[in-house]
Amino acid sequence: MGIPALPLRRPGGTASGRRRLEPWMYLVPALAVLGTMLVYPLYQLVLVSFYDYRQPQVTGAEPLRFTGLANYRELLSDPQFWEVLLNTVVFAGACVLGTILLGGGLAVLATRLSPWVRTLLFLAALGAWATPAVTGSAVWLFLFDPTLGPVNQALAGLGLTEFSGHSWTYTKTSAFVLVASQVLWCSFPFVMVTLYAAIRAIPEEVIEAARLDGASTARIARSVMLPMLRPAMTIVTIQSIIWDFKIFTQIYIMTGGGGIAGQNLVLNVYAYQKAFASGQYGLGSAIGVITTLLLLLITLGYLRALRRQGEVL
Amino acid sequence: MLRRIRTDAAGLLIALVVAFPLYWMVLSALKPRAALEAGDPMPFTLTPTLDSFRRVLLVDGFGQYLLNSVVVAAVVVTASTFCAFCAAVALTRYRFRLRTTLLVLVLIAQMVPVEALTIPLFFLMRSMGQAVPELGLNHLGSLMLVHTAFAVPLAIWMLRGFVAAVPKELEEAAQLDGAGSLTFVTRVLFPLVAPGVVACSIFSFIMTWNDFLFAKTFIISAQENQTLPIALLSFFKPDENDWGGIMAGSVLMTIPVLVFFLFVQRRLASGLGGAVKG
Numbered sequence: 149m150g151i152p153a154l155p156l157r158r159p160g161g162t163a164s165g166r167r168r169l170e171p172w173m174y175l176v177p178a179l180a181v182l183g184t185m186l187v188y189p190l191y192q193l194v195l196v197s198f199y200d201y202r203q204p205q206v207t208g209a210e211p212l213r214f215t216g217l218a219n220y221r222e223l224l225s226d227p228q229f230w231e232v233l234l235n236t237v238v239f240a241g242a243c244v245l246g247t248i249l250l251g252g253g254l255a256v257l258a259t260r261l262s263p264w265v266r267t268l269l270f271l272a273a274l275g276a277w278a279t280p281a282v283t284g285s286a287v288w289l290f291l292f293d294p295t296l297g298p299v300n301q302a303l304a305g306l307g308l309t310e311f312s313g314h315s316w317t318y319t320k321t322s323a324f325v326l327v328a329s330q331v332l333w334c335s336f337p338f339v340m341v342t343l344y345a346a347i348r349a350i351p352e353e354v355i356e357a358a359r360l361d362g363a364s365t366a367r368i369a370r371s372v373m374l375p376m377l378r379p380a381m382t383i384v385t386i387q388s389i390i391w392d393f394k395i396f397t398q399i400y401i402m403t404g405g406g407g408i409a410g411q412n413l414v415l416n417v418y419a420y421q422k423a424f425a426s427g428q429y430g431l432g433s434a435i436g437v438i439t440t441l442l443l444l445l446i447t448l449g450y451l452r453a454l455r456r457q458g459e460v461l
Numbered sequence: 462m463l464r465r466i467r468t469d470a471a472g473l474l475i476a477l478v479v480a481f482p483l484y485w486m487v488l489s490a491l492k493p494r495a496a497l498e499a500g501d502p503m504p505f506t507l508t509p510t511l512d513s514f515r516r517v518l519l520v521d522g523f524g525q526y527l528l529n530s531v532v533v534a535a536v537v538v539t540a541s542t543f544c545a546f547c548a549a550v551a552l553t554r555y556r557f558r559l560r561t562t563l564l565v566l567v568l569i570a571q572m573v574p575v576e577a578l579t580i581p582l583f584f585l586m587r588s589m590g591q592a593v594p595e596l597g598l599n600h601l602g603s604l605m606l607v608h609t610a611f612a613v614p615l616a617i618w619m620l621r622g623f624v625a626a627v628p629k630e631l632e633e634a635a636q637l638d639g640a641g642s643l644t645f646v647t648r649v650l651f652p653l654v655a656p657g658v659v660a661c662s663i664f665s666f667i668m669t670w671n672d673f674l675f676a677k678t679f680i681i682s683a684q685e686n687q688t689l690p691i692a693l694l695s696f697f698k699p700d701e702n703d704w705g706g707i708m709a710g711s712v713l714m715t716i717p718v719l720v721f722f723l724f725v726q727r728r729l730a731s732g733l734g735g736a737v738k739g
Contacts, residue, residue, distance in 0.1 A: 170642060174551035175563075178544040178613055185582070185610030186570055192581035254475065261472040262465065269472050272480035278722035279483065280671040282690040283711035286697075287486045290704055298485060301502045333482065394574050397673040401694065416576045423580045424678065436577035447572045 190440075197434040203427035219434040228410070229418075229435075236393065236414040239324055243331045243392040248385060250332060251339025258344050273337035281334070281397040288330040289402055292316045317403055320411040327402050327412070331395060339384045346380035347373070386450040393443060396420070415439045486715070489708040490514065497705050513709035517696075523710055525685060526692035530670060530714075533601050533688060537608040537669045538662045544609070545616030545661065546624075546654070550646055552617070553625040554632070571614040575607075579678050582607055586679055599683035607675055612665035619664070623657030624650065663721045670718060689714045 197219055204210040223229045254273075258266050279287075292299050294315045303311035317323040350373060358372045396416040403412040406421060413421070415435060423432025489497060491509040517523040552564060583598070586606075590597015597603055627650055635645045651658075673690040680686050687695075693714065696707045 168557065171551035171555035171557050171560075174547040174555075174646075176547075178548035178617065181540075181544055181606075181610045181613055182570060184585075185607055186573060186575075186578070189578045189581035189585060190573065192584070193578060196581060196584075257468065257472060257475075260465075260468050262469050265469045265472040265476070269476040269479070272476040274722060275483050275719060276479050278667075278719045279715055280690070280718055282671065282673050282693055283486070283715050284482070286693060286707050286711050287482045290489065290708065291482060291485060293702075293704070296497070296500045296704060298502060298504075301500065305502070333479070390572065394576055396576050397690075400673070401697075416574075419577065420579060420674075420678075424583075429580055429584075433580050436580060440574055440577045443572070443574050447569070450572070 193433050193436050193440070196430055197437045199430050201428075201430035201433070206427070206429065215430070219430045220438075222431065223434055223438070228413075232413045232415060232418045235324075235412070239328065239414060240389065240392040240395070243328050243335070243395075244385065244388045246328065246332045247335045247339055247388050247392070248381075251336040251384070252343055252381075254336065254340045255343035255347060258340065259347055270341070273340055276333050277337035279334055282401065284330055284334050285398050285401040288326070288333075292326055318408070320407065323403050323407050323412050327395075327398050330398055330402065331392065335388065335391060339388065342380055342384050343377065346377050350376050382453045386446065386453060389446055390443060390450070393446070394439075483715075486708050486711050489704060490712045492705065494703075494705045513705035514713070516703075517706045517710050517713070521692070521696070521706065523689075523692060523713065526687050526689050527713060529601060529686060530689040533604050533608070534666050534669045536605045537612060538665045540605070540609045541612035541616050541665045542658055542662050544613050545620050546651065546658065548613070548617045549620035549624045550650065553621055567614050567617050571618060575611050576674060579674060582675070583678055598679050599681060599686060601686055601688075603679045604669075604672070604675060604688065607679075608665075608669040608672060612668055616661040616665060619661040620654065620657050623654040627653050660725060663725050666721060667718055670714075 198214060198216060199205075200213040200215045200218070205212050254269070258269060261269065276284075291297050294300060294313050300311045300314055316326045354372060354376075355368055358368050363371070394416060395414060399406065399412060399414055399417050400420075405425075406413040406417050410418075410421075416439065419432045419435035419439065422428045422435060488504070488506065490513050491511070492501065492506045492513075493508055493510050494512060496506065496508075548567075552560060552567075586596075586598050586603040588597075589603070589606075590600070593602075594600065595602045596606060631649060631653075632645055635649050640648065671690070672688075673694075676688045676691050677694075680688070680691065689710070693707065693710045696703055696710060
């Protein structure tokens, strides 16, 4: 045949090479942004926590000094750190427990309400859920204002005159309770809506069958509904732990940056104050590393819980 | 029947308690300043006025901060959705090594406590400002950069489902019609996952709009570049809080989020349905 031998394959090397490169081209923008703004800072956080990095080092007046674990040693031997850690755990724990109990209780209540009342309840909850932390904190501060707040006015009006002019942020416990009530207000709706959907997803027949077998309402709740709600419960619990452990805005605004003499500090606010108020950036980073590690542990628990439910990647 | 009425009454009471803070916020924003400062305890007002809104918008320059917040949020929404959509295409419509690893990394990235990154990001923005001032401290660019990064992981995770729901056959049909891969993605895939794009845009918007920590850390001295949360905080003055102004500002800041929230609730359900129809 006189036809010149055409290559049977298209210029295959480049075509399949392009096909192999294509996904990476689509990934470039996301990887660039995440790399510079998430991964690199994470590396820097760990690095800085090993250095003596204070205001003189920032301005360049003194050279950077690698001090190894000195920041961590200083933290662990500082009674204030342990107090802040305890504050964080107790505060977050109380918030999580309160959120789950309130959200769960209201989810059960919602199943028994007339549709129009349920709609009203969900609308109110949606409003609380949507309120930004900053404005929520501002409103809460106003509600509990010593002299102008409606709460103190109402209590005084009921004859409890000691509440007129009473400051809710003065003592440590009362300030934490005030912040926790705000956190509860804006975080129970997520739990309520999720658990309500989960309860509604339980097939009517299952409960009907249990009832025919003679199970009481309490028994049905404990032995039939609770096991079926466990996956949803796991999600909302761990999500709440992650949220409440990281709370910054509410504490910062409502207690004026950590309360009188730092009595209301939690880990995130503590790290912020150490770094940006006292200029101890190395120490602040060490607190950040510890917070991240603690949250990582919780996140691993979250992933395992997801895996157990058969969530596929 | 009686029992039903009793549970309904309890539900109604709880709904009122939950809604009360928002009601009080709006009420106090509309009350005349004199009544508010005299500690008027009435749960209603017969003389509503927009004075507080006028005061924050005109005197305190709240309009500028509102605009700043809108600009930052708009850029973040556009940039993060673009990055996330491209990444979602790569992670769902291609099979390549490291794909699963990347997916797991995205999930982990979503859970990094970004609050802990304030310190390194502060220094990153400081050096960024020495090269490109608009992207450094005291400029809105710094907020746009970090929030885009924070929004991307969740956005990828959400869009992934929408992109994966578009049937493979559609891609093959487009190819037969002579559409290249890029044409398919921009002309066929993107319009199909639009509901997902809307949903994840709203999440990015809410996250950026609500940010307090980074706005406070990055915008140190440039008052004209502050965003809403910090402006609101600056109204707090020891013992002489202008509560009418604070509440009016809070209303202005809450309304957009509330509107978008109502939107998400509906859009999410219908969006998922629309994407699967293909």
